[in-house]
Amino acid sequence: MQEAKGFIESSYGIRIVGIRPYRAGYILETTTGRKYIKACQYTKERVMFIHQAKTHLLKNNFYHIDPYCLTVGNQPYLEGDESIYTMVNLIDGRECEFDDDRDVLKATEALALMHKASRGFTQGEPPRIPNSLGKLPVFFKKRLEDIRRLRRKAEKERNSFDYLFIENFDDFYETGLKSLDILYSSKYNKLVEAARKEGILCHNDYSYQNILIKNDIVSIINFDYCNIELKIYDIVNMLRRRMRKCNWDIQKARMILDTYRKIEPLDKDEIKVMKSMLLFPQKFWRVVNRYYNSKRSWAQRNFTSVLMDVINEKEAHIKFMKDFDKL
Secondary structure: HHHHHHHHHHHOOOOOEEEEOOOOEEEEEEEEEEEEEOOOOOHHHHHHHHHHHHHHHHOOOOOOOEEEEOOOOOOOOOEEEEEEEEEEOOOOEEOOOOOOOOHHHHHHHHHHHHHHHHOOOOOOOHHHHOOOOOOOHHHHHHHHHHHHHHHHHHHHHHHHHHHHHHHHHHHHHHHHHHHHHHHOOOHHHHHHHHHHHOOOOEEEOOOHHHHEOOEEEEEOOOOOEEHHHHHHHHHHHHHHHHOOOOOOOHHHHHHHHHHHHHHOOHHHHHHHHHHHHOOOOHHHHHHHHHOOOOHHHHHHHHHHHHHHHHHOOHHHHHHHHHHHHHO
């Protein structure tokens, strides 16, 4: 990055006084504050989509995000070394702690405000950026097929992970089928059409490292995976993260949903689709899928431990889902 210093300075009209690696990119100390620059793993069209999404949020008075710094040519990206780079002002704050109720409720309020501000978003100039809106039934069916296929693979190998997977296959597979039944009986397609018309933006990576808190101000960063989607995707992902920290305590879920609903409504159709999503054995699928598709002998113990964690929370998860309709 040091050799590109002059190019970055001239491209952005800044003066860099220090550079250090940080995560997937670099922190730049400049005379106009700290910046964060990184190479993108996606296209210029994708960068433009994210830029349009952030601009829409800013126009709707949702300011606590990380808009792209613009080049002197007024572009939200920089081309160099056959790569595309984006730069943002580095936001100061600590990462959200998902085992802290106060942090989680602040993050919930911020998410609801972001969804509210996102309403009415439309993509700019073609080409259109693809999204997965409306494809949840397809994804669930595919993941259940993956689980069945991987079970056949486990039958042939028979180590400790394989035995554990086979022993618990029936319970998790049946849970997946129930989840799919709930989704088919819901008004999912109606919600998809409404989201398409309303232009609701989903962050799609609402995790602790993308939620920064300072002096009660919550900033949402890293919109790399944002897209037009059902807002309940973000809510479900946050609920999953919180519930695994509190043994699926239904009262903690109630606090999150009540906090969200004070700002942005959730109707009974959305709650039903949320139930399907929360019931689906997502982590079970993810663990076995990663194990058999990126298998390393040295990692077997680690994967077995993670799978055991998923199995150990099964009873608490079942009880949580029985109570979920009361929310």
